[in-house]
Amino acid sequence: MIKALLGLNLTVLTFAISYAALQDDARPEAGLYTAAQSQRGNVIYAKRCAACHGQDLAGGDPIPALASPDFLAKYSGRSLSVLFDRIGNTMPADAPGSLTPAETVEIVAFILKANQYPAGATCLPSDAPALEKLVLPKISAH
Ligand code: HEC
Numbered sequence: 001m002i003k004a005l006l007g008l009n010l011t012v013l014t015f016a017i018s019y020a021a022l023q024d025d026a027r028p029e030a031g032l033y034t035a036a037q038s039q040r041g042n043v044i045y046a047k048r049c050a051a052c053h054g055q056d057l058a059g060g061d062p063i064p065a066l067a068s069p070d071f072l073a074k075y076s077g078r079s080l081s082v083l084f085d086r087i088g089n090t091m092p093a094d095a096p097g098s099l100t101p102a103e104t105v106e107i108v109a110f111i112l113k114a115n116q117y118p119a120g121a122t123c124l125p126s127d128a129p130a131l132e133k134l135v136l137p138k139i140s141a142h
């Protein structure tokens with residue numbers, strides 16, 4: 001438990017540093033999604049995803065975690081369209097393609113929040129071309 005907490009603090013710290021570096025690049029200053037988006041995403045996640053991935057996003061063999069170092073290794077440093085398309089095209093596994101783009105992006109916002117990315121004043125866009133231009137900052141979670 002203590003180890004997990006320490007890991008989390010390190011994650012936040014590393015994130016703060018890389019995030020500051022990102023600001024120098026004049027990318028989104030304040031966060032990639034709004035708190036309202038992630039709150040709506042939380043409600044949809046609870047109904048459509050939690051049964052398999054867990055309410056805490058921890059997954060469970062063979063279902064992957066959606067908030068974890070492995071998850072970040074896969075999706076950070078890449079365009080957010082990758083995660084958006086993955087969810088929109090293949091999830092929920094029992095009804096793929098059934099989410100609207102707005103719902104999909106709200107779930108993405110909720111997943112970003114669960115991975116310690118901060119909320120901001122600007123909505124995460126719900127179309128793939130716009131999301132393609134937004135790279136999820138790399139944070140190392142050891
Ligand atoms: C019926 C169980 C089930 C439900 C419901 C479900 N998933 Fe999944 N999900 C899986 C399984 C199994 C995998 C791994 C195999 C695969 O990719 O299809 C997976 C993989 C994923 C991945 C890829 C993770 C990675 O490491 O690359 C994402 C992202 C994801 N799910 C998000 C969601 C979201 C968001 C929802 C709700 C809208 C959802 N899933 C609902 C079973 C489920």
